[in-house]
Amino acid sequence: MPTTNPVPRRWNVELDGIRWLPRLIDKARMREAGALGAYLLGHSPVDAAFLLRAGISTEAFAALVTDSPNDEAVLAALRARGWDEARVRRWSERFPQTYWYFIPLWDVDDGYVQPSPMARMGVAVFRRIEEPLMSLVRVLRRAP
Secondary structure (H helix, E strand, O other), X not given: OOOOOOOOOOOOOEEOOEEOHHHHHHHHHHHHXXXXXXXXXXXXXXXHHHHHHHOXXXXXXXXXXXXXXXXXXXXXXXXXXXXXXXXXXXXXHHHHHHOOOOHHHHHHHOOOOOOOHXXXXXXXXXXXXXXXXXXXXXXXXXXX
């Protein structure tokens, strides 16, 4: 990713104990600023999983972030919508076990971790198959 684009917070940063929410807030703010770059907002399987559990669409979430001055206000607005916070927290607690295969890739791709030469080769291979793999994941998620 070019260094001119901002990087969202790391996957494990929490807002009141909820993982991924700070990263999703960052991506919404990045999109609003026209600086989303190669990141996805609401279209990645992880974003979609969070938003589903939070009971909010991508566009409604983005609008909520735009209308909120800070992270705490976003969380308060989600709570005011009557979201199932227990469901979101269960998902957040299981996050490392559920997404263990993506975590090293995100950390390297975002620049939080410097990869070994072998890991760089693995990332290069993954980047070639990432879009077809994500397309397959989206199709399988829609299957009955």
